[in-house]
Amino acid sequence: MVTLSIENLTKWYDKISALHDVSFKVDEGEIFGYLGPNGAGKTTTLRIIMGLVYASHGSVQLFKNDQRSAVIRNDIGYLPGEFHPYGNMTGLALLDYFSGFRKDKPPILRERLLNALNVQQTDLTRRVKFLSHGTKQKLGLVIAMQHDPKLLLLDEPTTGLDPLVQKSFREIILDRARNGRTVFFSSHVLSEVEEICSRVAILRAGELVAVESIENLRSKMVRRLQVRFHGPVPGDLANVPGVTRSQITGNDVTLWIRGDVNPILRTIAQTEVASFIFPEPELEDIFLSHYRNDGGNAVD
Numbered sequence: 001m002v003t004l005s006i007e008n009l010t011k012w013y014d015k016i017s018a019l020h021d022v023s024f025k026v027d028e029g030e031i032f033g034y035l036g037p038n039g040a041g042k043t044t045t046l047r048i049i050m051g052l053v054y055a056s057h058g059s060v061q062l063f064k065n066d067q068r069s070a071v072i073r074n075d076i077g078y079l080p081g082e083f084h085p086y087g088n089m090t091g092l093a094l095l096d097y098f099s100g101f102r103k104d105k106p107p108i109l110r111e112r113l114l115n116a117l118n119v120q121q122t123d124l125t126r127r128v129k130f131l132s133h134g135t136k137q138k139l140g141l142v143i144a145m146q147h148d149p150k151l152l153l154l155d156e157p158t159t160g161l162d163p164l165v166q167k168s169f170r171e172i173i174l175d176r177a178r179n180g181r182t183v184f185f186s187s188h189v190l191s192e193v194e195e196i197c198s199r200v201a202i203l204r205a206g207e208l209v210a211v212e213s214i215e216n217l218r219s220k221m222v223r224r225l226q227v228r229f230h231g232p233v234p235g236d237l238a239n240v241p242g243v244t245r246s247q248i249t250g251n252d253v254t255l256w257i258r259g260d261v262n263p264i265l266r267t268i269a270q271t272e273v274a275s276f277i278f279p280e281p282e283l284e285d286i287f288l289s290h291y292r293n294d295g296g297n298a299v300d
Contacts, residue, residue, distance in 0.1 A: 001028040002064065003151050003182040004049070009058035011044055011206075018044040019206045022058070026184055031177050033193040034186040036203035042186040043081050045203075046155050049184075050078050062151065074102050077144035081155035081186070083136060087129030091119070091139055094128055098143045107146035114142060116168045133160040141169065145176070152176065154185035158192060170196050191280065194218075224279070225255045225264065230272040240264045 004026040011019040019041045026032045036042050047053040049060050051073070062072050085094050099107045114124075117138045123131060128139070137160045144152060152173075158166045166189075173183050173196055187193050193200060194214060202209045212220070222244060227233075233253045238246040241263045245256040251274070257264055261278075268276075 002026070003028045003030075003062065004032075004184060005059075005061040005064075006045075006049075007059045007061075009045065009048065009060065010056050011041075011048065011053070012056045017206050019048075019055075022203070022206075022208045024201050024208065024211050026182055028182055029177050029180045030199065031173060031183040031197050032185075033197040033200035034184065034203065035193065035200050036186075039205070040203040041206040042203060043155055044206075046078075046080075046153055046184075046186065049153060050076070074105055074147075075150040076153060077147065077149035077151070078153045079140045079144040079155060079157055081159075083140040085128050085136055085139060087127065089128055090126060091124040091128060091131065091135075094139060095124075095142060095146065099146060102147050105147035105149075109148050110142060110146040113145055113172065116172055117141060117165055118168070134162060134165070137161055138165065145172070148181070150181060152181065152183045152185070154183070156187060157185055158187070158189060166192065220258070222256045222258045223261070225257055225261075226252070226275075226277040227255070227268060228252045228274040228276075230274050234267070234271050237264070237267060240267050 002025050006025070007023050009019050009022040011017075022041075022045065034042050034045065044053065048055050049062075063075065065072055086097070089097065095107065095110060099105075099110075113119075119135065119138050119142065123135050123139075128136060131139075137157075141154075141157060144154065158169055161169065170192065173185075177183060177196075197214055199211060199213050200217060201211045229251045231251065233248050233251060237243060237253060237255060242257045242259045242261065243255050243264060244258050247254045255264060
């Protein structure tokens with residue numbers, strides 16, 4: 001069953017294009033990642049899905065219904081990219097306040113979420129304006145999930161969370177998917193997306209570049225290799241199979257590699273190397289795998 005269906009979604013702000021003809025579907029029980037650089041249109045998409053912003057053209061369906069239905073919105077949990085809770089409320093009062101908007105959806109997951117995200121009792125009794133950014137983000141996640149929604153819409157959900165809490169968050173999301181819940185979230189953290197998503201959509205300047213399974217994404221991924229040689233950089237590195245781009249500065253070279261890394265490793269091993277850095281791929285490397293041209297106006 002399809003939980004979220006977006007067809008030809010387009011949004012203009014005066015003469016600035018935020019989204020252009022975006023279409024994709026997200027299935028029930030799927031964890032779907034929404035990727036793109038700042039200004040790509042991710043937040044605009046989420047706001048349209050929530051009914052906070054109207055599209056200039058196109059449609060959004062939730063559970064095969066128009067998304068404007070108030071009843072349907074009761075089955076959604078939403079965390080905005082910039083969560084600014086009411087500062088004079090205590091943490092507990094904030095949770096109760098948002099729970100009160102869904103009288104028929106009690107916060108059945110609240111205690112489990114508070115424990116999993118390591119929210120302390122003292123955090124719940126203090127006024128929110130005195131809490132750290134990370135703790136506020138945890139409260140935002142609890143608010144979004146405490147009523148066990150069928151669909152979670154999360155905009156950069158792990159912003160401000162420490163690594164242990166990020167791990168707990170991923171476990172929560174995987175558990176929700178196992179229970180048939182659908183998760184749609186934007187992220188700049190590639191390891192997070194790789195670990196929990198089944199598919200991702202890649203957005204650039206308001207246009208959908210690709211919808212890929214994680215397996216296909218890995219196979220097309222370009223990785224960056226940085227090498228410093230004791231002497232001059234060998235002149236044939238750019239022609240080694242798998243090298244898609246090279247940048248040389250003095251004795252330093254940065255290589256962008258797709259696919260099998262062994263040919264370039266064998267070539268480099270023939271020359272004295274001073275340093276060798278081959279980090280995990282970054283989100284930018286994924287974008288380079290799908291598009292290279294800059295330009296275009298966009299609003300995030």
